[in-house]
Amino acid sequence: xxxxxxxxxxxxxxxxxxxxxLAAAHGxxxxxxxxxxRTVHWFDVTVSATKLDVNQILxxxxxxxxxxxxxxxxxxxxxxxxxxxxxxxxxxxxxxxxVNGVPMxxxxxxxxxxxxxxxxxxxxxxxxxxHIHPVINVxxxxxxxxxxxxxxxxxxxxxxxxxxxxxxxxxxxxESFGYANAVHWSILWAVVGVAWFVWWLLRVPIILPRFRRAxxxxxxxxxxITLGDRRVALGFxxxxxxxxxxxxxxxxxxxxxTTALQAGKIAAPPAQRPAxxxxxxxxxxxxxxxxxxxxVALTVTNRGSSPVTVGELDAGNVRFVNSSVLQVKPADADxxxxxxxxxxxxxxxxxxxxxxxxxxADDALWExxxxxxxxxxxxxxxxxxxxxxxxxxxxxxVEVGGPMIPVFG
Amino acid sequence: xxxxxxxxxxxVADFRHRLDIxxxxxxxxLVIMLFAAVFSVHFAxxxxxxxxxxxxxxxxxxxxVTPLALSVIPGVFGYLLWDRLRLPVGGTLTILALxxxxxxxxxxxxxxxxxxPMDMVFPSTFIALGLILDxxxxxxxxxxxxxxxxGYLFGALIYPLNWPLLAxxxxxxxxxGNMLTVAxxxxxxxxRTAIPEYVRIIEHSxxxxxxxxxxxxxxxxxxFLTVLSYWFWVWIxxxxxxxxxxxxxx
Amino acid sequence: xxxxIPNDGMTAKGARPTKAAAAARMLSxxxxxxxxxxxLVGMLLLFGLYRWYxxxxxxxxxxxxxxxxxxxYWMNLMFVQxxxxxxxxxxxxxxxxxxxxxxxxxxxxxxxxxxxxxxxxQLMATTICAYIIFSLYAESDATWHQITVxxxxxxxxxxxxFYFGTPMTILFSAIHFMYARTRLPQFAARLSVxxxxxxxxxxxxMPNVGFNEWGxxxxxxxxxxxxxxxxxxxxxxxxxxxxxxLLVQMFSRMSELVRSMETAARPA
Numbered sequence: 001x002x003x004x005x006x007x008x009x010x011x012x013x014x015x016x017x018x019x020x021x022l023a024a025a026h027g028x029x030x031x032x033x034x035x036x037x038r039t040v041h042w043f044d045v046t047v048s049a050t051k052l053d054v055n056q057i058l059x060x061x062x063x064x065x066x067x068x069x070x071x072x073x074x075x076x077x078x079x080x081x082x083x084x085x086x087x088x089x090x091x092x093x094x095x096x097x098x099v100n101g102v103p104m105x106x107x108x109x110x111x112x113x114x115x116x117x118x119x120x121x122x123x124x125x126x127x128x129x130x131h132i133h134p135v136i137n138v139x140x141x142x143x144x145x146x147x148x149x150x151x152x153x154x155x156x157x158x159x160x161x162x163x164x165x166x167x168x169x170x171x172x173x174x175e176s177f178g179y180a181n182a183v184h185w186s187i188l189w190a191v192v193g194v195a196w197f198v199w200w201l202l203r204v205p206i207i208l209p210r211f212r213r214a215x216x217x218x219x220x221x222x223x224x225i226t227l228g229d230r231r232v233a234l235g236f237x238x239x240x241x242x243x244x245x246x247x248x249x250x251x252x253x254x255x256x257x258t259t260a261l262q263a264g265k266i267a268a269p270p271a272q273r274p275a276x277x278x279x280x281x282x283x284x285x286x287x288x289x290x291x292x293x294x295x296v297a298l299t300v301t302n303r304g305s306s307p308v309t310v311g312e313l314d315a316g317n318v319r320f321v322n323s324s325v326l327q328v329k330p331a332d333a334d335x336x337x338x339x340x341x342x343x344x345x346x347x348x349x350x351x352x353x354x355x356x357x358x359x360x361a362d363d364a365l366w367e368x369x370x371x372x373x374x375x376x377x378x379x380x381x382x383x384x385x386x387x388x389x390x391x392x393x394x395x396x397x398v399e400v401g402g403p404m405i406p407v408f409g
Numbered sequence: 410x411x412x413x414x415x416x417x418x419x420x421v422a423d424f425r426h427r428l429d430i431x432x433x434x435x436x437x438x439l440v441i442m443l444f445a446a447v448f449s450v451h452f453a454x455x456x457x458x459x460x461x462x463x464x465x466x467x468x469x470x471x472x473x474v475t476p477l478a479l480s481v482i483p484g485v486f487g488y489l490l491w492d493r494l495r496l497p498v499g500g501t502l503t504i505l506a507l508x509x510x511x512x513x514x515x516x517x518x519x520x521x522x523x524x525x526p527m528d529m530v531f532p533s534t535f536i537a538l539g540l541i542l543d544x545x546x547x548x549x550x551x552x553x554x555x556x557x558x559x560g561y562l563f564g565a566l567i568y569p570l571n572w573p574l575l576a577x578x579x580x581x582x583x584x585x586g587n588m589l590t591v592a593x594x595x596x597x598x599x600x601r602t603a604i605p606e607y608v609r610i611i612e613h614s615x616x617x618x619x620x621x622x623x624x625x626x627x628x629x630x631x632x633f634l635t636v637l638s639y640w641f642w643v644w645i646x647x648x649x650x651x652x653x654x655x656x657x658x659x
Numbered sequence: 660x661x662x663x664i665p666n667d668g669m670t671a672k673g674a675r676p677t678k679a680a681a682a683a684r685m686l687s688x689x690x691x692x693x694x695x696x697x698x699l700v701g702m703l704l705l706f707g708l709y710r711w712y713x714x715x716x717x718x719x720x721x722x723x724x725x726x727x728x729x730x731x732y733w734m735n736l737m738f739v740q741x742x743x744x745x746x747x748x749x750x751x752x753x754x755x756x757x758x759x760x761x762x763x764x765x766x767x768x769x770x771x772x773x774x775x776x777x778x779x780x781q782l783m784a785t786t787i788c789a790y791i792i793f794s795l796y797a798e799s800d801a802t803w804h805q806i807t808v809x810x811x812x813x814x815x816x817x818x819x820x821f822y823f824g825t826p827m828t829i830l831f832s833a834i835h836f837m838y839a840r841t842r843l844p845q846f847a848a849r850l851s852v853x854x855x856x857x858x859x860x861x862x863x864x865m866p867n868v869g870f871n872e873w874g875x876x877x878x879x880x881x882x883x884x885x886x887x888x889x890x891x892x893x894x895x896x897x898x899x900x901x902x903x904x905l906l907v908q909m910f911s912r913m914s915e916l917v918r919s920m921e922t923a924a925r926p927a
Contacts, residue, residue, distance in 0.1 A: 082605035089524035090599040103585035107607035137605035142880030178577035179528035193536035205429035210494040224495040233547035248569035251576040258579035421924040424686035442786040449794035450896040457884035489903035510794040523802040603882040604805040649900040653852035
């Protein structure tokens with residue numbers, strides 16, 4: 001009965017149109033944590049506006065580094081990958097998409113440990129509130145989703161315009177280009193097809209009488225096809241072939257210059273990364289289930305000239321921030337930032353020093369984002385991105401990874 | 410109250426006529442719905458993406474895969490309709506049912522539910538191919554010749570048949586220093602989160618230029634495959650039209 | 660075969676030939692067209708309402724299986740519909756069995772023909788259901804998968820397609836199969852292989868959903884709709900090819916029945 005009651009409430013809510021709040025996730029919580037932690041590390045993802053109107057431009061920017069711990073059971077982004085955007089349907093159109101300045105109109109390859117800065121330019125098309133994620137689709141691995149941010153589009157979809165100019169100088173409206181032509185041809189063929197069917201329908205009733213007659217005639221059932229039928233069939237055949245040939249000639253005349261659909265990969269150059277004056281080795285990673293506490297023991301060698309400490313740990317789009325190093329506030333209610341969830345035992349590592357430190361990332365986000373299912377994986381290896389900061393506030397991203405041991409008590 | 414009496418031949422003849430009409434009224438819509446149902450799921454899961462998106466209808470795979478899958482249902486039900494009723498409508502009627510279902514579904518799903526503009530997702534037209542099969546069948550009254558002539562034309566003509574609908578989308582344009590077709594541009598701009606560009610199974614290159622001739626080669630091969638496919642599925646049609654009874658299940 | 664047939668509504672010779680009387684003079688199957696139409700309208704309303712609910716809630720409350728919203732709007736709906744369809748199915752099939760015709764040898768041609776028309780109407784309901792599922796619902800799932808990231812096995816369109824539409828098709832199939840087995844002599848005496856095939860197809864879609872989800876979980880990441888992982892559904896859809904054999908079985912028997920009426924009516 002309880003289920004029925006809840007269902008009735010859901011239906012009643014649907015009836016009055018009061019749907020809120022919106023769901024934030026796009027299925028990423030269904031992906032196993034290793035896929036999220038060991039494929040692509042996203043950071044600095046921003047949107048240029050959180051509210052805009054139809055036809056206005058939104059720029060989604062950020063960076064990513066493909067993991068060096070990419071699970072071997074999944075094809076790597078080094079093979080075929082595509083920089084995409086995660087929104088339900090074409091709520092936006094994508095005007096431009098670049099990686100390190102190169103247009104990503106088709107697929108490419110991304111290499112581990114290299115940094116790629118992306119910028120996707122979108123134009124708002126359909127009013128609504130959307131959780132926008134950058135996505136990298138990797139062939140045979142699937143969509144790898146970046147952090148999501150809420151964006152609201154106002155205005156009227158009817159006002160949306162999207163035009164382009166062909167190399168022949170024709171201005172076209174991509175919302176309707178060629179559609180009326182396609183409809184006309186489809187109707188024409190439907191009329192011819194229905195006319196053929198009607199020719200046979202004219203002699204209704206046709207099923208049982210013809211069934212009986214065909215059974216009676218047996219091998220001679222072809223007698224049921226009259227000379228008139230054959231003449232009409234010939235007429236329809238000639239009409240059909242003429243229309244096909246005529247239609248082809250018409251199209252060839254109207255669109256004399258065409259080309260093949262374009263395929264092939266585009267090379268994405270990596271960004272120049274500042275040298276990281278650190279050697280970091282993960283000695284141990286343990287996840288303590290009752291405390292939702294992730295503990296990483298590291299050996300850090302600082303080859304730089306300024307003391308460094310860990311300011312942030314990113315695991316599968318969840319950011320655990322050391323509030324004594326930097327202040328990060330969630331951009332919206334669903335931004336996966338734990339602003340004060342990272343603690344470091346061992347203090348800053350001085351220049352020239354090699355020291356063991358322990359980093360704790362403790363937050364309920366491990367649970368709510370279903371990262372805890374990593375303890376139930378056949379491949380209990382994790383990887384996280386650590387952001388070290390030196391005395392000048394300079395940031396050094398370093399990926400570490402290795403086996404993870406769960407702690408049950 | 411019903412009395413049990415003997416009926417006159419005229420009454421029975423009248424009854425038979427009305428029964429025949431009633432059966433027509435019920436069974437014709439029934440088989441049209443059946444064709445729409447079977448053809449839709451068959452076509453969606455064998456051709457689907459090539460027909461969903463304007464930027465999938467290439468010169469190499471779309472004109473090859475489509476007639477191969479498209480000739481199955483006309484073969485199977487074409488046999489039934491011809492063999493048992495001498496109605497040569499198996500090609501046209503099944504494809505009409507598919508087309509009607511496809512238009513409704515594209516409009517309601519890809520356009521209405523998904524939000525894509527119709528010019529990106531409209532179905533191709535195939536009705537002419539069904540007409541070819543049916544008319545050749547009437548003229549030859551032979552499965553062999555229908556398969557050979559009709560099947561060949563069925564496979565070979567799919568591209569020219571659709572060229573008046575598709576040509577406009579193959580006009581080139583420039584985007585950020587790259588040449589694209591209009592269809593490619595639509596595929597790039599209208600975001601598909603889970604169908605990235607690389608998923609498209611389309612022509613990537615040819616080894617020989619053949620003086621620019623690519624599509625006719627596919628057409629010739631598609632025609633050949635469709636002949637074989639049509640014959641095979643007509644044979645399957647003959648099997649499934651049998652009135653097989655079993656005394657018990659096991 | 661009996662030489663006499665029940666004849667409803669004969670009027671006396673010489674009576675004023677009003678329209679009603681003329682109609683009454685005719686042999687009639689007395690099919691309940693009103694009920695058939697009401698059933699059709701009811702079915703379309705049900706599927707239409709479901710579709711409306713999907714459009715209204717899928718993108719707002721159906722994107723994340725692990726959210727409380729999903730439980731409220733979709734999982735509850737799924738459990739309720741499965742229970743209702745299951746109960747209605749068991750009740751309908753049990754009722755058909757319990758009320759089976761135990762004296763089919765006494766069945767008049769007219770009554771048997773009438774039952775064939777009922778079977779045709781049930782087959783029609785099944786094919787309308789199959790059309791809605793195989794075309795509209797299946798391609799709403801195609802749309803969903805191509806514009807969203809795959810969630811778990813449970814998404815709004817899967818709940819509609821696999822846990823509402825497919826069970827509904829199975830329900831209709833089970834009913835017309837049991838109807839034929841319990842009310843039509845030739846279907847009761849023997850098993851029609853084509854009939855069994857068109858019932859088995861939809862039933863086997865359910866376990867094939869298991870294969871589909873297994874494949875998408877373990878090895879198939881993309882949402883290409885024409886992918887080999889989906890071809891099992893194609894083969895099961897092909898089970899409907901056997902509708903040809905079933906129709907031939909039905910038409911043959913219906914023709915025999917009419918012929919027997921003609922023979923009975925022929926003057927000695």
